[in-house]
Structures are given as structure tokens and as C-alpha cells.
Amino acid sequence: MYDYFLGGKDNYQADRDAAEKALQEFPAVRVTARTNREFMRHATRYLADHGVRQFLDIGTGIPTEPNLHQVAQGLAPESRVVYVDNDPLVFAHARALLVSSPEGRTAYVQADAADPAAILAAPELLETLDLSQPVAVSLMALLHFVPGDVHEIVKTLMKPLAPGSYLAISHVTTDFDDGDSDPDGMARLLQVYIDRGIPVRPRTRDEVARLFDGLELVDPGVEVIHRWRREGIEYPPGHDKNVSLYGGIGKKI
Secondary structure, eight states: OHHHHTTOSOOOHHHHHHHHHHHHHOTTHHHHHHHHHHHHHHHHHHHHHTTOOEEEEESOOSOOSSOHHHHHHHHOTTOEEEEEEOOHHHHHTGGGGOOOOTTSEEEEEEOOTTOHHHHHHOHHHHHHOOTTSOOEEEEETOGGGOOSOHHHHHHHHHTTSOTTOEEEEEEEOOTTOOOTTOTTOHHHHHHHHHHTTOOOOOOOHHHHHHTTTTSEEOTTOSEEGGGTTOTTOOOOTTHHHHHOEEEEEEEOO
């Protein structure tokens, strides 16, 4: 569905049918998806500009260019990127994720975000990333789909990483809905996923901020993703609601 919203070609009839239903319930969902993709690029550029050369992207999804390694290696060709997803269809398309610059390296791990210990122990990760050096963990539009204690998942991922590592998150919210009577609220979109057996849990700004416990939040902290370090840009009324995703970056000290 995400690929369909982004205008990609790697989606299937079931995805398109569900995506069209989602568009009926929340017409701005294409804006949401595209803004999230731009936040991934924006966050990756920020991290590369601050010296990060290793990235762990969990919940990768079907490749839609530019992918994270293309952004990072465009700024620092020696960057190393490990992608993680639990969907066999993503693995089938993973070749597009593995075309690294000659100076860098990419790898793919098929694993579930709900099992962070398995991700960290994967040979493909350990052969690609040096955990004694800073790593940026990217969890874009993922944690609201992950059952269980996501705080513990984040804590487990960050614990073995070197000081100077970063955590980048985007996360869905219903903070901008106008209540149960809202005809175009994010909650209506999320119900489309729930009705198809996909659990989803929106969180408030404060709840998203708690995912960064123990880390130093990069200014401006947790913000609607199109406003994260986008000072001076005027957005139309209601744009926060159209996006309905919070984002932030935290640094391990």
C-alpha cells in the first residue's frame, strides 16, 4: 500500500484495493506517505552531515527510490547500510537495495522488528556494521505497526550501540483528528488496516517522545515531520492533520 501511495509499481491487486479504500477514508494519505518518505531523506541527510556512516533501517518496505543508502552514499559514498524487513515480498525485491557504491556496502536481513535481538545477531548485520562505531537506527512509520512493548524494542536496539549513535523515528498520530465525528480523520484510515488484520497503534506527541528516553533529542525534539527543521516554510491550514506523523532524532551520549 505504501508503494502504491508513493506512485510506485511494486504493488499487487490486494494492495491497490486496500489503498483505494484507505483513500476513501483519508484522502490525504498520499500526502502522508510522501511526506514520510521526504522525512526519511531529510533525516538521513542530517545524520550523514553529522558524521554517521552506518545505518540500520528496520521496516524497509518494498524499495522505492531514492532508498536510504542512495541518500547516505550520495553524501558519503563509504556509508554502510543494513536493511531489515519481515515481508518475503520485500526480500524478493531486495536486489534494488543491495546496489551499493563501490566505497560502501549494503546488506539485507529478513527478520521481525518485534525480535530486535535476532536483528542484532544476524550475520549479515555483523559482517556489515561495526557496532563499536556509531550507527543510526531508522524506524520510519514502523513502530505503530509493531505489537508488544515497543519501548523495550527500542531500548534493546540502542543498548549495544556505541555512544554517538542515533535513533530516527516517524510515528502515526491521531492528535489532529477532531473526534469521533471527524469525516476525514486519521483514525478512519487506521481502521482500514485493522479491518484487514493489521494491528496499528497511534501515539500522542508525549508518547512518541518517550520512545527517545535515555537519548538526547535533537532540536526541535518531536515535531510533525514536515515541520522538523523546516523553519520559514508556510504550510496551508490543516496540513498537520493531512500528515499526522510525528518525527524526531535522538542521540546516544
